[in-house]
Structures are given as structure tokens and as C-alpha cells.
Amino acid sequence: MMNSRLLACCLLVLAVVPAYGQRWQIGTDQRHIVWRPGADLPHEDCVEMTGETTSLVLRWGVDERGAFCEERSLVFPLLRTVPNDTHASLVFRMATDIPSLLSVDGFALQSETVEQVRFDGVMEVRSAWRTGRSKLGLVSDYASEPAVTMTRTIFPSRTLPLTCERYVLRNGSPNRTRTIYIPEYMQTFETDPAKGVEGSYVLRTDISGSGRFEVAPGDSVVFDAVFQAYRKGENPRRPDVAAELAARRAFIREDIGHSLVLETPDSVLNTAFHFSKLRAAESIIRTRGGYMHAPGGEVFYAAVWTNDQCEYVIPFFPFLGYATANKSAINTFRHYARFMNAGYRPLPSSIIAEGTDIWNGAGDRGDAAMCANGAARYALARADRTEAEELWPFVEWCLEYCRRNRTADGVVASDSDELEGRFPVGRTNLATSSLYYDALLSAAALGREIGVKPSQTNAYLRQARELAAAIERFFGRDVAGYHAYRYSEINDKLRAWICMPLVVGLSERREGTVAALLGPELRTEDGLLTEQGDSVFWDRSTLHALRGIFRAGYADKAGDFLHRFTARRLTGDHVPYFIEAWPEGSGSMRQLSAESGLYCRIFTEGLFGIRPTGFRSFEMTPSLPAAWDRAALRHIRAFGSDFALEIERVASDRLRVTLRRQDKNPQIHILKSGMTLRISLK
Known part of the structure; x- marks a missing residue:
């Protein structure tokens, strides 16, 4: 069940760690952050991710037992509501608990432990799940070792009005094949036609990749959940979630x-x-x-x-x-x-x-x-x-x-x-x-x-x-x-x-x-x-x-x-x-x-x-904090060019500025701190 406090998660984000406390670690590539839950539970937060036709505000948390919970606030700016004003995007919140629909060896997944949350513009959550012991029928009696590890990857489409969640279930047993059941699942809501500029809108959730899978030790199975909206009378989209994830990652890697x-x-x-x-x-x-x-x-x-x-x-x-x-x-x-x-x-x-x-x-x-x-x-x-x-x-x-x-x-x-x-x-x-x-x-x-x-x-x-x-x-x-x-x-x-x-x-x-x-x-x-x-x-x-x-x-x-x-x-x-x-x-x-x-x-x-x-x-008046010896900006795309600027401290009151362009000799300038350079790229 969703922790009721999650609905107000963003009201609480200042309260858990002391001033300047560090919950997250910076990745070695300096392009992602990671949190590994420990004694700092419970924790709740929210993060926004946006594409060209949708935005996702993901309210998420890890409760005191170590289980992940989420509520998706799905925003569809092109599906306009009444009155058609500043705030008229269709917004719908869904807390569909996808893991609760699954079965491993005929048992429901239980006792989740989140091991890592990673964010790089895509939310990735890795956790371990246990199941009940065979034939005991005791809800509180779980297998001693994790039955599966789950990696959820949550992100909006770059171009389509939908949010995707990719689930990878890996058999963590060293010697036992697991039977993993992924259900056929579809859920729809229709909005009040009087409240839509174009009438009623359909909110739909689907699971793709359903079936029964015999998963050997160390192997995995993949399925997807898709959350979308469209005008009543239109057909739902059947996205290729792998391609959608690749497009999101390519945007982050290449364009950004x-x-x-x-x-x-x-x-x-x-x-x-x-x-x-x-x-x-x-x-x-x-x-x-x-x-x-x-x-x-x-x-x-x-x-x-x-x-x-x-x-x-x-x-x-x-x-x-x-x-x-x-x-x-x-x-x-x-x-x-x-x-x-x-x-x-x-x-x-x-x-x-x-x-x-x-x-x-x-x-x-x-x-x-x-x-x-x-x-x-x-x-x-x-x-x-x-x-x-x-x-x-x-x-x-x-x-x-x-x-x-x-x-x-x-x-x-x-x-x-x-x-x-x-x-x-x-x-x-x-x-x-x-x-x-x-x-x-x-x-x-x-x-x-x-x-x-x-x-x-x-x-x-x-x-x-x-x-x-x-x-x-x-x-x-x-x-x-x-x-x-x-x-x-x-x-x-x-x-x-x-x-x-x-x-x-x-x-x-x-x-x-x-x-x-x-x-x-x-x-x-x-x-x-x-x-x-x-x-x-x-x-x-x-x-x-x-x-x-x-x-x-x-x-x-x-x-x-x-x-x-x-x-x-x-x-x-x-x-x-x-x-x-x-x-x-x-x-x-x-x-x-x-x-x-x-x-x-x-x-x-x-x-x-x-x-x-x-x-x-352009004019340039560079400065460096005293504790720094250098700084650089590379692949600056302004002024009809693609160039780099490097600042280096060469004395307590002297800086060296180097401008680099492909196939051009570097421009090197030595100047006093606080002085202004006039740079030409002609």
C-alpha cells in the first residue's frame, strides 16, 4: 500500500537531514547521483521529467521497512481542460502498484528492500524481493533469501504523450529456476466530457510482455508498463519501450x-x-x-x-x-x-x-x-x-x-x-x-x-x-x-x-x-x-x-x-x-x-x-575562487562556432585564458584578475 505521507512528500523534503546534510552520492562520471538507503529511512521526494508532449512529476519514497512506493502525476499539456487557462493541462495521478500484480512460483512478492536509487535524467530503482515459504501459508513467513531482484526504470517519452516503466526481474537464486508470472493488465479512466476542451479524455495503463516465464538462475525477464492519455475515440499507442528509453538516453547523452x-x-x-x-x-x-x-x-x-x-x-x-x-x-x-x-x-x-x-x-x-x-x-x-x-x-x-x-x-x-x-x-x-x-x-x-x-x-x-x-x-x-x-x-x-x-x-x-x-x-x-x-x-x-x-x-x-x-x-x-x-x-x-x-x-x-x-x-571577465587553479567550458555553441574556454591560474593575481577551436591555433591571453578581454571568433 502507498504510504499516505507520500501524497505530501514535497512538503517534507526539508525535514529529514540536517542543514547541508548529504543523502546522495555523486557518480564518478559527474552525470548521475546515487542513494543507497540505510539508517536514513523513511524518505520521500518528488522529481519532474519532461518530454515534448508530456511531463511526469514522480512522487516517490522508501518507507521505514525499505519498500519503494510511487505516485505518478501525469501531465498532458496538449489535452486541454476547461477553462482553457494557464493551468489547463490535463493532470491525472496514478498510484498503480505494478509489483503487486506479479507472482513468483505462485506467491506474491513481499518484503521489498530497496538497494539503490539512481538518477541521471531517468529514475532507476533496484530492489530485492522475497516470497512466502512454500505451503506454510503464513503472510509473515518469508523465504530466507531474495527470490528476485527488480530494476525499475521510470521516464517520460521524448515525443509521445506517455510515461514508461521498464521492469527487469532477475532470478537471484544460485541453483533454482523460478516461474515468474506477468499478468495481462489494462486499466482505463474516462474524464468528464464537460471538463475537456475536446470532450472526454482517456487515461490508460497497460502491461506489455505478459506471460509465464521459466527463469534460470542468474537470468532475467523484462516487461513494461505504459501510462498514457488520448482523446476519446482515438486509438491507444503501442510504444516500443526499449526504443523510447534509448531516445531519452540519447537526448541526455548527445544533446545535453x-x-x-x-x-x-x-x-x-x-x-x-x-x-x-x-x-x-x-x-x-x-x-x-x-x-x-x-x-x-x-x-x-x-x-x-x-x-x-x-x-x-x-x-x-x-x-x-x-x-x-x-x-x-x-x-x-x-x-x-x-x-x-x-x-x-x-x-x-x-x-x-x-x-x-x-x-x-x-x-x-x-x-x-x-x-x-x-x-x-x-x-x-x-x-x-x-x-x-x-x-x-x-x-x-x-x-x-x-x-x-x-x-x-x-x-x-x-x-x-x-x-x-x-x-x-x-x-x-x-x-x-x-x-x-x-x-x-x-x-x-x-x-x-x-x-x-x-x-x-x-x-x-x-x-x-x-x-x-x-x-x-x-x-x-x-x-x-x-x-x-x-x-x-x-x-x-x-x-x-x-x-x-x-x-x-x-x-x-x-x-x-x-x-x-x-x-x-x-x-x-x-x-x-x-x-x-x-x-x-x-x-x-x-x-x-x-x-x-x-x-x-x-x-x-x-x-x-x-x-x-x-x-x-x-x-x-x-x-x-x-x-x-x-x-x-x-x-x-x-x-x-x-x-x-x-x-x-x-x-x-x-x-x-x-x-x-x-x-x-564577446567580452570576457573571468574569475576563479582562490582555491581553484583552473576551470573550463567546452563545446560552447554560441557565436556561430563550437569552441572551448580554459582559465588557469598562473600567479596569485594572473590568469591565463585559452580559447580553442578545431582546426585553429589557440588564442592565449594572460591578464590580471578582474580585467576584461575582448574576444573575436572571426
């Missing part, structure tokens, strides 16, 4: 594993970076409105946002070079460009329901600044002239919108910010003006690349200088004893988002701002509190802050914080991805995917200090 490879002396960071690439890239839904990157979390699919997509994750995609991700990026901006208007009315915060509707319930959140920032950075790093020329009118419109919405103090006004009123904000906020400043710089560089008149690009640079001065005058304040920033004109407490000037390269108050971010008022073992004196945290602000602290030149302070924060998310109790927030989402700490893109940007833009300046050029 062979691109943008981080190498540092810290295995925790290397492994988390790999997982973050995976989570950021896997969560892209093939909708009627084209490819759409999905935040996820059982609620956010077949829709795009100006913050999660345009600002957070899309500027990362060219560095990874995953074709589907880049398709989702340009598709997102095309959707938003539909809402340009001559009256300069606000953009919607979200385009939902496969592109057929919008959400703007928080008013203008600074959405135009988010879009301009993300579109200009993406276009430069993507280095596709045709796409850049298509995006240029949208970038221009967003910048003009921001210019028209400046206050008398020279900063940008908006109705709210990306927290949408969860915390008080005035007519202005530091994040929106910071993003607008950065967008002006990127737009000037992009305009030069595509032949925009110098008068226009120079005007953007002048506006950026004026805005930087306005940000200092209006937001620059001593708050809680720190020479830092107020977040808005009504705030007298520290906010995590005061990191934004550091993120965009404004350094006048960097010392005080770094001290404020890392001080006791904001810093916790779960990252930064949103506001001084509160208990709420959002990973996205911590991830921004870490990027900003690196960029400001405080690699040692950033490195220590980064390691501890990463270890908690990767090897603690709720793994392996970064989360949305707490207690947002009823405390479930949803593993939203754009946060993983933000994690990767800590390295590309923070540690390595890369800022695009052209289709084939």
Missing part, C-alpha cells in the same frame, strides 16, 4: 552531455551544471502554437512568460546549441511581437493555452524590459542574421516602451514586478530599470551588427549612461546599514533583488551590495530570503545574486556560497534541480525549469564573465 561541458575542481558544481542543462532543455512542449519552453511544476505548460522564458532561460540557449531550444526561443519572441502596438500599451505577462490567449493579471511587470533584455542577448549569441533582423523591430518597440514609461527621476515605472504583488512595490523597481539598462547596451551592439544607423545605436548608449546615473540617484541608498540599494521607493528593508545592478555590470555600490546579499539579514541555508525579516525564498533571486557576485569580482565569496547552496539542492533531500520558491505552490518546492537555465548562467556570465558584443565577438 556533449554540449557546453563544465570542468571545475568541484564535482558538485560540475554535476549540478549537467543536470541544470538537462532540466532547462528537456522542458519544451511541442504545441499547436509551436515549441514553447515550459516552467513545469504540474501547472505551467504550453505557455510562455516574459520573465521565465524571455529573461531567464532564452539567453542561455545559444550557448547550449540544442536546436529545439533555439526554435522555442524564436517562437516565443514571435508570439510576443504580435502584441506590439502603436499606442505602446503593455505586453501581456504570459501567452497561454498554446498561444491562443494571454494572462496579464499583474499589469505591467516590467515585461517590455524583460523582453528587450532577453531578445537582444539571444540574438547576439545566436548569431543568426535573419533571426536578428526579424527580432530587431520588437527590440526597438520594447526599448521605446520603456523610454516612454520613465518617471521624472529617469527610472522606469511599472505596475508591479516579477513577484506580481507578493511583496509590496511602488511605481518603480530596481529590477526593471536594471534590465532596461542592460537591454540598451545589448541593443546597441546588435544594431551595429545588422547595419542600424550609428545615430540610433549611439542614442541607446547615451540613454544607458543616463539611466545608470538615474539608478544611482534614485535607488542608491544605505539600507540596514549597507551602502547598497533600495528596491523601490517604498522599501526600507533589504531585498534579494538588489543584486540586479551587479548582474548588469553596475558596480558603484558593489562592496556594500555584496555584503548585504551575504549578510545575516538575507542569507540562509536555502539561499536568499526575498525580504529582510521574512521567511520566503525564491531560488531565482539567489541564482541572479550568485551571477552578480561573480561578475562584481567577488569569486571567493560567490564560490563558497555557490558550493553550499548547490550541494543542498543536488545531494540533500529534494534533488537534483533548483526550485521555484517556498512556500509558493503550497510548499511543494516545484522544480521549475527556467531556474536551471539561471544556474548555468552563473558560470557562462558570472565565472567566465561572457557578455555578447557581436555575432562573432
Whole structure:
């Protein structure tokens, strides 16, 4: 039976191990994690895995007896429910206990002991099972040795609306043949037709590979369970589960594993970076409105946002070079460009329901600044002239919108910010003006690349200088004893988002701002509190802050914080991805995917200090924590190239940067820590 606490597993993930406790071990390849249960039972967690037409939030646990339990939350973004809004994906939870349907030598499987749980983007659980003694008929009297070992492999299809579970049963007896019975099994549910945009939907579970098998010692038998959904009247799919598993593993190995490879002396960071690439890239839904990157979390699919997509994750995609991700990026901006208007009315915060509707319930959140920032950075790093020329009118419109919405103090006004009123904000906020400043710089560089008149690009640079001065005058304040920033004109407490000037390269108050971010008022073992004196945290602000602290030149302070924060998310109790927030989402700490893109940007833009300046050029301000002697990023796919960057410490204040490209002589630069290189790939 399923442990009833499993239904609330994600509410408990902070409670089991002490702060920074390590439950999971990092694999030697730094691309998987492993947990071998011992005295640390019971344990419960949840993890999300996503394909192009489905997502699986797997709630799982190992109880105090060592038995595995699971509940599958199956999400089907293309099967829309009523009302067809942001949250209208068909979601159905199934706790079908597949092992309870099996028989070995005429006995039910009993007394499971989980030996290992392994995750590499696919969940693999290995356990041993016993059966009752022959003819005794006593439920509590089990065979002295395991009858079979079971390996379950759980994953979503890459392209089909279904989740697969592959079961391998191995005869563990040294000298006895086992008779293993796998039943024919099919289960269906039909949803209420009044609650579906297209009527009733069918949820179906099947077992394939059924039969009676005589399994010799050491041999094994394989069968599969498939969980799917489809419109009533359609035929169920009969997938080749082996091929589905191979496709999932090929995606992880080739599209993710062979691109943008981080190498540092810290295995925790290397492994988390790999997982973050995976989570950021896997969560892209093939909708009627084209490819759409999905935040996820059982609620956010077949829709795009100006913050999660345009600002957070899309500027990362060219560095990874995953074709589907880049398709989702340009598709997102095309959707938003539909809402340009001559009256300069606000953009919607979200385009939902496969592109057929919008959400703007928080008013203008600074959405135009988010879009301009993300579109200009993406276009430069993507280095596709045709796409850049298509995006240029949208970038221009967003910048003009921001210019028209400046206050008398020279900063940008908006109705709210990306927290949408969860915390008080005035007519202005530091994040929106910071993003607008950065967008002006990127737009000037992009305009030069595509032949925009110098008068226009120079005007953007002048506006950026004026805005930087306005940000200092209006937001620059001593708050809680720190020479830092107020977040808005009504705030007298520290906010995590005061990191934004550091993120965009404004350094006048960097010392005080770094001290404020890392001080006791904001810093916790779960990252930064949103506001001084509160208990709420959002990973996205911590991830921004870490990027900003690196960029400001405080690699040692950033490195220590980064390691501890990463270890908690990767090897603690709720793994392996970064989360949305707490207690947002009823405390479930949803593993939203754009946060993983933000994690990767800590390295590309923070540690390595890369800022695009052209289709084939970038600035680089590298830094290394004092304890490191090296770091490298290999197979960077941005700027129309495939190249590697290596940083090595050659003296206490000197770094050597080597740029490598196939069939090219390496570029080698020696520079002082904190200096900026200008790199050309022409």
C-alpha cells in the first residue's frame, strides 16, 4: 500500500537531514547521483521529467521497512481542460502498484528492500524481493533469501504523450529456476466530457510482455508498463519501450552531455551544471502554437512568460546549441511581437493555452524590459542574421516602451514586478530599470551588427549612461546599514533583488551590495530570503545574486556560497534541480525549469564573465575562487562556432585564458584578475 505521507512528500523534503546534510552520492562520471538507503529511512521526494508532449512529476519514497512506493502525476499539456487557462493541462495521478500484480512460483512478492536509487535524467530503482515459504501459508513467513531482484526504470517519452516503466526481474537464486508470472493488465479512466476542451479524455495503463516465464538462475525477464492519455475515440499507442528509453538516453547523452561541458575542481558544481542543462532543455512542449519552453511544476505548460522564458532561460540557449531550444526561443519572441502596438500599451505577462490567449493579471511587470533584455542577448549569441533582423523591430518597440514609461527621476515605472504583488512595490523597481539598462547596451551592439544607423545605436548608449546615473540617484541608498540599494521607493528593508545592478555590470555600490546579499539579514541555508525579516525564498533571486557576485569580482565569496547552496539542492533531500520558491505552490518546492537555465548562467556570465558584443565577438571577465587553479567550458555553441574556454591560474593575481577551436591555433591571453578581454571568433 502507498504510504499516505507520500501524497505530501514535497512538503517534507526539508525535514529529514540536517542543514547541508548529504543523502546522495555523486557518480564518478559527474552525470548521475546515487542513494543507497540505510539508517536514513523513511524518505520521500518528488522529481519532474519532461518530454515534448508530456511531463511526469514522480512522487516517490522508501518507507521505514525499505519498500519503494510511487505516485505518478501525469501531465498532458496538449489535452486541454476547461477553462482553457494557464493551468489547463490535463493532470491525472496514478498510484498503480505494478509489483503487486506479479507472482513468483505462485506467491506474491513481499518484503521489498530497496538497494539503490539512481538518477541521471531517468529514475532507476533496484530492489530485492522475497516470497512466502512454500505451503506454510503464513503472510509473515518469508523465504530466507531474495527470490528476485527488480530494476525499475521510470521516464517520460521524448515525443509521445506517455510515461514508461521498464521492469527487469532477475532470478537471484544460485541453483533454482523460478516461474515468474506477468499478468495481462489494462486499466482505463474516462474524464468528464464537460471538463475537456475536446470532450472526454482517456487515461490508460497497460502491461506489455505478459506471460509465464521459466527463469534460470542468474537470468532475467523484462516487461513494461505504459501510462498514457488520448482523446476519446482515438486509438491507444503501442510504444516500443526499449526504443523510447534509448531516445531519452540519447537526448541526455548527445544533446545535453556533449554540449557546453563544465570542468571545475568541484564535482558538485560540475554535476549540478549537467543536470541544470538537462532540466532547462528537456522542458519544451511541442504545441499547436509551436515549441514553447515550459516552467513545469504540474501547472505551467504550453505557455510562455516574459520573465521565465524571455529573461531567464532564452539567453542561455545559444550557448547550449540544442536546436529545439533555439526554435522555442524564436517562437516565443514571435508570439510576443504580435502584441506590439502603436499606442505602446503593455505586453501581456504570459501567452497561454498554446498561444491562443494571454494572462496579464499583474499589469505591467516590467515585461517590455524583460523582453528587450532577453531578445537582444539571444540574438547576439545566436548569431543568426535573419533571426536578428526579424527580432530587431520588437527590440526597438520594447526599448521605446520603456523610454516612454520613465518617471521624472529617469527610472522606469511599472505596475508591479516579477513577484506580481507578493511583496509590496511602488511605481518603480530596481529590477526593471536594471534590465532596461542592460537591454540598451545589448541593443546597441546588435544594431551595429545588422547595419542600424550609428545615430540610433549611439542614442541607446547615451540613454544607458543616463539611466545608470538615474539608478544611482534614485535607488542608491544605505539600507540596514549597507551602502547598497533600495528596491523601490517604498522599501526600507533589504531585498534579494538588489543584486540586479551587479548582474548588469553596475558596480558603484558593489562592496556594500555584496555584503548585504551575504549578510545575516538575507542569507540562509536555502539561499536568499526575498525580504529582510521574512521567511520566503525564491531560488531565482539567489541564482541572479550568485551571477552578480561573480561578475562584481567577488569569486571567493560567490564560490563558497555557490558550493553550499548547490550541494543542498543536488545531494540533500529534494534533488537534483533548483526550485521555484517556498512556500509558493503550497510548499511543494516545484522544480521549475527556467531556474536551471539561471544556474548555468552563473558560470557562462558570472565565472567566465561572457557578455555578447557581436555575432562573432564577446567580452570576457573571468574569475576563479582562490582555491581553484583552473576551470573550463567546452563545446560552447554560441557565436556561430563550437569552441572551448580554459582559465588557469598562473600567479596569485594572473590568469591565463585559452580559447580553442578545431582546426585553429589557440588564442592565449594572460591578464590580471578582474580585467576584461575582448574576444573575436572571426
